[in-house]
Amino acid sequence: MDGYHQRMPLEGEVRIPSGCAISGIIDRSGKRFSAREAITSISVMHDRSNGLGGGFAGYGIYPEYKDYTALHIFYYSSEAKRTCEEFLEEHFDLINLSKIPTKKHPAITDVPLIWRYFVTALPTKLSFSQLDEDEYTARCVIRINREIEGAYVFSSGKDMGVFKAVGFPEDVGEFYMLDEYEGYSWTVHGRYPTNTPGWWGGSHPFSLLSYSVVHNGEISSYDANRRHIEMYGYSCTLQTDTEVITYMIDYLHRRMGLTLEEVSHVLAAPFWSTIEQKEPKEREEYSYLRNTFASMLITGPFSIILGFNGGLMALNDRLKLRSLVAAEKGDRVYLASEEAAIRVIEPDPDRLWYPSGGKAVIVTLDSMQEGEAHGHQLPVSAL
Amino acid sequence: MGINYLYPPFEIIRNQDRCITCRVCERQCANLVHHYDEDKKRMTADESLCVNCHRCVSLCPTRALKIVKTDHIFKENANWKTEVIEDIYRQAGTGGVLLASMGTPKDYPVYWDKMLINASQVTNPSIDPLREPMETRTYLGRKSSKISRDAEGRIIPNSSGQLKLDIPIMFSAMSYGSISYNAHKSLAMAASELGTFYNTGEGGLHKDFYHYGKNTIVQVASGRFGVHPEYLNAGAAIEIKMGQGAKPGIGGHLPGSKIGEDISATRMIPLHADAISPAPHHDIYSIEDLRQLVYALKEATRYTKPVIVKVAAVHNISAIASGIARSGADIIAIDGFRGGTGAAPARIRDNVGIPIELALASVDQRLRQEGIRGNVSLVVGGSIRSSSDVIKAIALGADAIYIATSALIALGCHLCRTCHSGKCNWGIATQNPELVKRLNPEVGSNHLVNLLTAWNHEIKEMMGGMGINSIEALRGNRLMLRGIGLNETELKILGIAHAGQ
Numbered sequence: 001m002d003g004y005h006q007r008m009p010l011e012g013e014v015r016i017p018s019g020c021a022i023s024g025i026i027d028r029s030g031k032r033f034s035a036r037e038a039i040t041s042i043s044v045m046h047d048r049s050n051g052l053g054g055g056f057a058g059y060g061i062y063p064e065y066k067d068y069t070a071l072h073i074f075y076y077s078s079e080a081k082r083t084c085e086e087f088l089e090e091h092f093d094l095i096n097l098s099k100i101p102t103k104k105h106p107a108i109t110d111v112p113l114i115w116r117y118f119v120t121a122l123p124t125k126l127s128f129s130q131l132d133e134d135e136y137t138a139r140c141v142i143r144i145n146r147e148i149e150g151a152y153v154f155s156s157g158k159d160m161g162v163f164k165a166v167g168f169p170e171d172v173g174e175f176y177m178l179d180e181y182e183g184y185s186w187t188v189h190g191r192y193p194t195n196t197p198g199w200w201g202g203s204h205p206f207s208l209l210s211y212s213v214v215h216n217g218e219i220s221s222y223d224a225n226r227r228h229i230e231m232y233g234y235s236c237t238l239q240t241d242t243e244v245i246t247y248m249i250d251y252l253h254r255r256m257g258l259t260l261e262e263v264s265h266v267l268a269a270p271f272w273s274t275i276e277q278k279e280p281k282e283r284e285e286y287s288y289l290r291n292t293f294a295s296m297l298i299t300g301p302f303s304i305i306l307g308f309n310g311g312l313m314a315l316n317d318r319l320k321l322r323s324l325v326a327a328e329k330g331d332r333v334y335l336a337s338e339e340a341a342i343r344v345i346e347p348d349p350d351r352l353w354y355p356s357g358g359k360a361v362i363v364t365l366d367s368m369q370e371g372e373a374h375g376h377q378l379p380v381s382a383l
Numbered sequence: 384m385g386i387n388y389l390y391p392p393f394e395i396i397r398n399q400d401r402c403i404t405c406r407v408c409e410r411q412c413a414n415l416v417h418h419y420d421e422d423k424k425r426m427t428a429d430e431s432l433c434v435n436c437h438r439c440v441s442l443c444p445t446r447a448l449k450i451v452k453t454d455h456i457f458k459e460n461a462n463w464k465t466e467v468i469e470d471i472y473r474q475a476g477t478g479g480v481l482l483a484s485m486g487t488p489k490d491y492p493v494y495w496d497k498m499l500i501n502a503s504q505v506t507n508p509s510i511d512p513l514r515e516p517m518e519t520r521t522y523l524g525r526k527s528s529k530i531s532r533d534a535e536g537r538i539i540p541n542s543s544g545q546l547k548l549d550i551p552i553m554f555s556a557m558s559y560g561s562i563s564y565n566a567h568k569s570l571a572m573a574a575s576e577l578g579t580f581y582n583t584g585e586g587g588l589h590k591d592f593y594h595y596g597k598n599t600i601v602q603v604a605s606g607r608f609g610v611h612p613e614y615l616n617a618g619a620a621i622e623i624k625m626g627q628g629a630k631p632g633i634g635g636h637l638p639g640s641k642i643g644e645d646i647s648a649t650r651m652i653p654l655h656a657d658a659i660s661p662a663p664h665h666d667i668y669s670i671e672d673l674r675q676l677v678y679a680l681k682e683a684t685r686y687t688k689p690v691i692v693k694v695a696a697v698h699n700i701s702a703i704a705s706g707i708a709r710s711g712a713d714i715i716a717i718d719g720f721r722g723g724t725g726a727a728p729a730r731i732r733d734n735v736g737i738p739i740e741l742a743l744a745s746v747d748q749r750l751r752q753e754g755i756r757g758n759v760s761l762v763v764g765g766s767i768r769s770s771s772d773v774i775k776a777i778a779l780g781a782d783a784i785y786i787a788t789s790a791l792i793a794l795g796c797h798l799c800r801t802c803h804s805g806k807c808n809w810g811i812a813t814q815n816p817e818l819v820k821r822l823n824p825e826v827g828s829n830h831l832v833n834l835l836t837a838w839n840h841e842i843k844e845m846m847g848g849m850g851i852n853s854i855e856a857l858r859g860n861r862l863m864l865r866g867i868g869l870n871e872t873e874l875k876i877l878g879i880a881h882a883g884q
Contacts, residue, residue, distance in 0.1 A: 218507040220849055221856030223863065227780075231754045256530055262538070269853075271516045281537075288540035291522045295757075299856035300507050319515060319852065321508055 020192055020204070020216035021048035021169075023336040024305040025345075026185035026312045030365050031331065032060055035178035038186040041334075041341045043170040048216075048337060049190030051107070053203035054172040055164025057212035057307045058183035062159050068095050068118040069137055069209075072155035072162060073144075074200050075113035080150030087148065091140050092119035100163075105175040108167045112200055116161075134209055134254060139233070141208065146235050152201040157210030159309065164189075164203040172203075184365060187307045189214035206242040208250050210309045215242040216337055217302030217322045228295035241302065248296045249306060258289075260306075260313050264360035266293040268318050305335050311364035320357030327352040333363045388472040390455045393435050395428040401447035402426055408439035408448060413806040413818055436799040438808035470729075483729035484802035484812070486629060486721045486766050486788060493721075494740035494873070495772045499882055501863045502848040510852050512843035518853040519839055519846075521551045521783055523620075523760040524689040525713045543713065544689045546620055548783055549578030550839045551854055552773060554831075555718070555764045555785030556602050556624065556693070558584030560637045560646045560658065561725035561802070562791075563819040564591075566811045569794055569827030571595040576832050582785075583609075585624055585635070585660060587649040593617050600691065603680065605634055606660035608650040612683060620688050620714070621680050623673070625664070626695030628722030628765040631736045634660040636726065641805055641814045674710040681711070689713035696720060696742035696765065697735075701749035708750055708759045716785060717742050719765025723788040725812055726803035739765040740779065744877045747780025747859060756780075770841035779877065780859040793834040794827045 023041040027033060035056055042054070062070055071088070075081040088094060096118040102111070121136050129136050141156045155162035160183075163176040169190040173179075189204040205212040219225070219241045226236045226244050232255070234247040245267070252263045269275075269290040275283055290297070301321030306313040314335040316324045327334040327342045327349035334342040334349065342349065355361050395416065404426055409417040414432045417439060419425075433450065440448045457465050470481055503509040510517065524545035531539040554570045561584065568591075570581040575598045582600040587609015592599070601618035603610050615621055626632065637646075637658040647654045667673050677690050692707045693716035694700070700717065707715050719739020724732065743763045750756040763776055764785030773784050792798065795809040802812035810822030842854075851857050865882040866874050874881055 218850075220503070220507060220851045221860065224856050224858055224860035227751055227859045227861070228756075231751050231756060258530065272518060272520050273516060284540050285538050288538060288542060291545065292526045292542060294522070294526075294855035295858065297853055297855050299852050300503075300850045319510070 020214075021045035021190040021337045021341070022187070022214040022216050022303065022305050023341050024185065024187040024214070024307070024312050024314065024334070026333050026363050026365075027331050028333065028363065028366050029331040030060070030184050030367055032182035032184050034180070034182055035173055035186050035188075037345045038188040039170050039173035039178065041336060041345050042173075042188045042190050043168075044341045044344045045190060045336075045338055046168065046170070048192060049168055050192045051168050052166060052193050053164070053189075053191030054167055054169025055162060055189050055203045055205050055214075056169070056173060056176070056178055057155075057160060057162045057187045057205040057207065057214070058178070058181055058185070059160045059210075059307055059309065060184040061161055061181045062118070065096065065118045066159035068120050069156055069158055070161050071117040071119055071141075071153055072100065073115050073117070074152045074154060075115065076150035078113075080148060081113060081115070084144055084148050084151040087140075087144060088117060088119065090122075091125055091136075092117075092121055094119050101177060101180075102175055103177050105167070105171055107171045108165055108175045110166070138209055138250070142233075142235055146237055154201055155207050155212075157207065157212070157309070160210050160212070160307065162205050162207045162212055164205065165200055166203060185307060185312055187212060187214045187305045187312065202238060202240065204240075204242050205307070206238070206240065206246050208246050209254070210307075211246055211250055211253075212307040213242050213246045213249065213304055214307075215245060215302055215304045217241065217304075217317065218300055219245075219298050219302050219317075220300030221298050222300075224295055225298065242304075245298065245302070245304060248298075252293065252296065253308075260308075260362050261360060262289060264313070264315050264358070264362075265289045266296050267298050268315055268358035268360075269297050270358055271318065303337065310368045311362065313363070314355060314361040316355060316357045316359070318358040320354075324355055325352065326355050326361050331366075333361075335361065385476070389431075389469055390453065391431040391433065392453055393430055393433050393450050394453050395430050395433060396449045396451055397426060397428065398447045399425060401445040403445055403447075405444060407442050407444065411438045411442050411808060413808050413813075413815070414804075434799040434801040434804070435797075436801070436808050437797045481729040482726055482803050483724075483732050483800060484726055485723045485798055485800045487733045488800070489733050491721070491738065493766075494738055494869075494877065495768070495775050497867050497869050497873075498740075498775050498864045498877070498879065499867055500771065500774055500778075500845060500849070501865070503850040507850045509850055510847040512840075512847045515847075515852060517843040517847055519550050519842060521548045521854055522546065523548065523714050523762065523782055525759060526757045528757065544620070544687055546580065546689060546714075547578070548580070550835055551777060551783040551842075552767075552835055552838065553579050553600070553762070553783060553785055554581040554790050555716075555722075555787040556582040556584040556600075556622065557725070557787055557791075558586030558602075558608075558637075559589055559649055560584075560586040560641055560814070562812055563807075563810055563814060563822065564589065564645065565819050565822040565824045565827065566791075566794060567592065568824040569822065569831060570790065571599065572824060572828035573831035573835070574598040576828065577835050579835070580619060582622060583618070586637075586646065586658075587651065588614055588617055589645065589649050602693075603676075604660055605662070605664045606658060608652065608658060608660075611651070615680065615683050616688075618688070620691055621684065622691040622693050622716065623664075623676060623680070623712075624693045625667070625673075626693070626697075626718065627724060628695045628718030628720050628736055628739070629724035629732050630727040631695030631697050631720070631731075632662060633728070633731060634662040636660070638805075643814055646814065670706040670710060673707065673712075677711040691716050691762070693718060696737045696739055698737060700737070700742045701745045704746040705749055705753055705755070708753075708755045712759060714760045714762055714782075715746070716762040716764065717746060718785070719743075719763070722765035723791070724802075739763050739767075740775075741873075741876050743776060743781055744779050748878055751859075770838035771845065773838065773842060774845050774857070775864060777854065777857050778860050778863045780861075782858060789834070790831055793830045794822060795830075 585604030720736030
């Protein structure tokens, strides 16, 4: 609290715990559908949010630009926009740019400038950096968010996009007219922060490259995780759980080349007593992952849905201190904080279950090759 | 012989109504304080010999004895305090260096007591360790930074030697020589039972204790006492002792009077010869030399054992630690200046080095800034007195804790701080067989196991309160700490906010 002005501290100036609602839908056949069902699903869980943040992530929504990175950016001044665009011009080829279409909504106010850019790394800059394209893009995004005041990149993946605002999530969906987008998967988040300056960047999903995370919980390992991941060039500027979880997933999956299954064995590692009961080979592997990445274990309550190109992963903390439900109907898989949020859009699922704590539910498109959901190893020089 | 200016610091109060003249006090006191006065038919005492170790008080069957501080005073003076004046008398009388034992008794800030621990309320649940798993297991050693896979894509576990600790607390180095055979045996037995480690110190490993090897850390210090291939391979890890918190920058001296047959054989030195550890290792005058010793020890043990480098907390400790982290060492042990010793020059003990809390905080932060915190584990010691000190140390960034003074107290030590006299009435810091046998290793080990089991219960309770069910999620989790009554510089070094922030 700024004592003189009685101003609430901004997101990132203070750590804000929050409760939340999450929901996710994927069609494994790759069939694309609008965000309408996600909006309906999250609206049932209205009381799990408090109007201080909501948002969506859609995958497969930009097929015509699927080889380009889609940057979604909030600007709080035209000055910030100018500075940021200069930076973008310096580092990327801008293939297309436009305002993100929105519709006035009475409950969504204090709207910043919201822009979208389809970009690709400038080849000369990229080769000079000795990084791969993902790492290059990630570093540019982290730099904008850290250094350009009033500009905030909230989506930076390919063939995917995040849409978020301060408000109830169902209103945010209407505001961005998400009825008009079609994707093969959607995730959505309604936020219940315990205090907030009402900054749009603080809403969720949180996203880096094509990873997006919606999260419900308050992790007790936060500072252990943060201080560890910041060793690898990440900057936890928002001080939220979701941010640090996203960075850990990016590090483990993209940079260390772990599979998502293995990532889940790090983030929500089984108890040692459970590991000891496993077959020798498995036991060795679980122990190795848990010990090697000990500082990335997450404790305290969480349920997350990770969106990535080609799939979704849901994961609960080891004790299952937050609700998380999964269901299946034909090609569709549903994930949500509450069963009601699934039943409202699919009253008659083929199967409905409560995933155990620490047991990842990983759903990928049928078209994905075995191993495609794995990360890839980055050359050591780039790390 | 001139006049003795020193008045005894203690008075021995004997309740003659209670005293039954059983003379147990007389028999128990190695300092020869108590006597039976045949004429008066009662006990008397020469308090000038008393070190206030409480052996007589504890064993008096009628509780007839107590020791109090004398109220004899010098003319009060805030600058020239009693101990200052007395030290000058001592040195003027002897021309010698003042010797002292155990950690400094001076009133330096204890930062553990100026930090408060967090707990969950409403927004996330606390966890009940009686009903949910609560994990305190820790592994020490270098973490691999690259994933290797076999042809089928399965991960190849490629970590080099790791120490597995069921509780994040180990017994730190105390040599056989500085402490007794029975004290060593108590530590070894307790470490085995607790699933942790004790440390041989620089005096080699007695042949009787080789079978505790998997719970033993063998030390290599500047005197190289008792170091040979079998010794190096006997333990689970090897510790290179570069320094000790109580006496940074100087070596050690075990007087010949303590070098009996067993110690002579264990240390591989002649009977009754003084055992002098040089101040530096004479093969290590710089960091690149340290690297050579680290790898020499790894070669000698075929890369199966982690190597610990133990240093005293001194002013530029973070730069030193950064160098060690790049030297091939797997674990850095830092010993704070309040740490104990069997004997040290008092001026050094009381004035050289820095508190472990500040050293730990700055080392952990520095290694993270350099991105090499994962290269090494950090173990800290130097006056860790309770489970809450342990919690605070881990939250500041330690992987595990070394305790020694707390362990000795559990064995019966009363902190009389006269270990260097060799007349420890509790059988701990002595080689006198009559005194050594007062410490029963079974009982001693049991007390140590009790102490750490109790601490571990408390650690679990506090972790559960914070909503943390695994010790690694507490490590470096500085948000779980707040300072109380600390200035901004102290808060900045500790990397914590003030209470209320």
